[in-house]
Amino acid sequence: EPEVTQTPSHQVTQMGQEVILRCVPISNHLYFYWYRQILGQKVEFLVSFYNNEISEKSEIFDDQFSVERPDGSNFTLKIRSTKLEDSAMYFCASRVSDRGFTGELFFGEGSRLTVL
């Protein structure tokens, strides 16, 4: 069964460093997302991306965050200058539909980011 893959599974970084989290969405999917989950808290929407543009972003997704689809397969989340509060599990997700939201979003296993 096709799946969304994420790397790295765990990254430890120092505060102020740049981090890039990588995702390979399912190949025929057109819509891409990042969510995050701080330990013990809710899963939170960060950003949606379609046709090489951000479709929607949350208040969390400030200027320190950026997303990119550098080639036909990868989808990346960059945090320019990490803060302690960026420590969380980051989930990439994708879906196929191009006719409005009809259901299934496929999530990856997540990348755990620890900022020291």
Add this chain to the structure above:
Amino acid sequence: DAKTTQPNSMESNEEEPVHLPCNHSTISGTDYIHWYRQLPSQGPEYVIHGLTSNVNNRMASLAIAEDRKSSTLILHRATLRDAAVYYCILTPYNTDKLIFGTGTRLQVFP
């Protein structure tokens, strides 16, 4: 965003049916009802979704009240692998972001 209310936790024995309730009294006519689950240390996983009619798939059934103010996710025979947090999420038809609540933590006992 329309709000949902779910019990914090529920318990079941293996091979028994489980009915997970969700109240969404402020649902609007164009809100879809989605259920996702999150197994320990994993990303969320789609379970089922519906609009007005009851829905069945290989994982579960979704029973939607006639007035759409509540719904129930039914796992017909719980297995240990079904132990997870189950999220009931309302999503307007014209948006594609999921707003997760705290969900119901389901424990399944052998």
